[in-house]
Amino acid sequence: MRKFAGISRFPLGFWNYMDIRELDDQVLADWEEAAFSCILSPFFTLEEEDRGKLDILLRWCAEHKVNIILRDPRVSLRHTEPGSSEKMRLAADYDSLVAEAVAEFADHPQVYGFFILDEPHWNYYEAVVQAVQTVKKHSDRLLPFVNLLPAMPSTVDLLQFRHYDRYLADFAERTGAQQVCYDYYGQMMERNEESSQYYVNLNHYRNLSRQGVEFWTTLLSTPHFNYRRPSYEDMRWQVNTSLAYGAKGILYFTFYTPDNAYNSETNYRQGPIDWWGERTDTFYGIRNANRELHQRWGDLFLELQLLQVGHYPEVPAKELNTVDYNGPVKEIEILTGREPKLILSEFRHRTSGQSYAFIVNANPRDSVQVQVQLEGVLRLRRFNAYGEAYDVVNSAPYADIFQSKIWLAPGQGELMELVRTEPTEL
Structure with a gap:
């Protein structure tokens, strides 16, 4: 503490x-x-x-x-x-x-x-x-x-x-x-x-x-x-x-x-x-x-450029987008949770080009456990309560994908730093 x-x-x-x-x-x-x-x-x-x-x-x-x-x-x-x-x-x-x-x-x-x-x-x-x-x-x-x-x-x-x-x-x-x-x-x-x-x-x-x-x-x-x-x-x-x-x-x-x-x-x-x-x-x-x-x-969010944002499993309104799997995130699976509502955003750092994904539990009342599957990612890092980045263990059974399970409390957001196999273009 x-x-x-x-x-x-x-x-x-x-x-x-x-x-x-x-x-x-x-x-x-x-x-x-x-x-x-x-x-x-x-x-x-x-x-x-x-x-x-x-x-x-x-x-x-x-x-x-x-x-x-x-x-x-x-x-x-x-x-x-x-x-x-x-x-x-x-x-x-x-x-x-x-x-x-x-x-x-x-x-x-x-x-x-x-x-x-x-x-x-x-x-x-x-x-x-x-x-x-x-x-x-x-x-x-x-x-x-x-x-x-x-x-x-x-x-x-x-x-x-x-x-x-x-x-x-x-x-x-x-x-x-x-x-x-x-x-x-x-x-x-x-x-x-x-x-x-x-x-x-x-x-x-x-x-x-x-x-x-x-x-x-x-x-x-x-x-x-x-x-x-x-x-x-x-x-x-x-x-x-x-x-x-x-x-x-x-x-x-x-x-x-x-x-x-x-x-x-x-x-x-x-x-x-x-x-x-x-x-x-x-x-x-x-x-x-x-x-x-x-x-x-x-200050990190001030430096991040939003590339795409989508909802899962359903959109709250027709004007909005569902999750687009054209980026590094290829699949989201709900493991546990009542009335699951998620938002997934993909960002790029304006100067370094570093890739980030941000997943939010958009249900303000119930926790949810999700599994995120990514491709083209060598390492995934999250941030603890004090802002210190740490490496997440890859739980995928295959070498060409990265898989991570996350518990999200009501309203919680998790920012993930993604080290890509190929650098993103600025």
């Missing part, structure tokens, strides 16, 4: 709605304990008191090597009144305000970018496109962060695009964005239901990533509406299925439990930090899922 070795560069954060004047030692201790590596900043103004708190936060980020996306009031846009169809327009001095903010923070190594807007509707679209372009005009390093609405029947009218892939392509082309984020929570329905639309959304963004646009996803951590309270297995399942589709960053919604005062129709409860500022079981589920990703695989 060892102590947690610390965070990696892989972005793990949360939707943060606190005021910066609430920042104190306990808040920072919670963020550190939860193993967050990229923080969405609290709301702040440019007043002296807020700037003092912001300085404290930035020093903490530098000390702990945590990146931060700033909700700078000079850059962030604000929603109009709910239900309004009025088109958003940028302020006349928006360009100069962005230039001022960039000049102030461009040299701070932990400032990752600026928050622009969450879930822009059609009437915000042009303003958001212009805002992203403006930030990119003044900085080629700082990310203009936008979180997009997911693909759902209810969002067609909100986006005024009939085809979601066209919406993503249009946004990427017009903004020149190299990274986008979105949210979807139907995977955490009550009565242990997981909407297949969760995978449909992941697949949309996996397709976008083929055009060179990386994506982050937002996962559910606070129950509300008819979404359940996620267990540790649920958190692990959400994280690993996202990795399987090529996600390069993960945010949780949310960390602090809303008090339901903003909207009397909501029923938020028992988020990672409850109404009294205390840690709940969900806090430890997030912490453990985050630590596992940081400790076992570190």
Whole structure:
């Protein structure tokens, strides 16, 4: 048994709605304990008191090597009144305000970018496109962060695009964005239901990533509406299925439990930090899922290019793919398990060309034992809890195949490093 070795560069954060004047030692201790590596900043103004708190936060980020996306009031846009169809327009001095903010923070190594807007509707679209372009005009390093609405029947009218892939392509082309984020929570329905639309959304963004646009996803951590309270297995399942589709960053919604005062129709409860500022079981589920990703695989997933992803034995939705056996994995056999659901992804390291396979138990309730058969593989290595690679013994009866049995807990993912008989092309 060892102590947690610390965070990696892989972005793990949360939707943060606190005021910066609430920042104190306990808040920072919670963020550190939860193993967050990229923080969405609290709301702040440019007043002296807020700037003092912001300085404290930035020093903490530098000390702990945590990146931060700033909700700078000079850059962030604000929603109009709910239900309004009025088109958003940028302020006349928006360009100069962005230039001022960039000049102030461009040299701070932990400032990752600026928050622009969450879930822009059609009437915000042009303003958001212009805002992203403006930030990119003044900085080629700082990310203009936008979180997009997911693909759902209810969002067609909100986006005024009939085809979601066209919406993503249009946004990427017009903004020149190299990274986008979105949210979807139907995977955490009550009565242990997981909407297949969760995978449909992941697949949309996996397709976008083929055009060179990386994506982050937002996962559910606070129950509300008819979404359940996620267990540790649920958190692990959400994280690993996202990795399987090529996600390069993960945010949780949310960390602090809303008090339901903003909207009397909501029923938020028992988020990672409850109404009294205390840690709940969900806090430890997030912490453990985050630590596992940081400790076992570190920065590796940031360097992996997704080649293919498929489901076995059945696809949750017709838009998705079954496992393609054209790569090194030639067969998957279920040895033990109730309602087996697997995802198999094949990756290649962007610089070394090293091959990897990632298998996920996509059932968040039941363990499964599988046997994987590969060809063209000399050695197979897996990673222990501390991120140390070890050789797996080949159990195949023939010299020209490699065979390995794996027990997978609910939501567990296993990354396998494959030493091929022939090197893969970069």
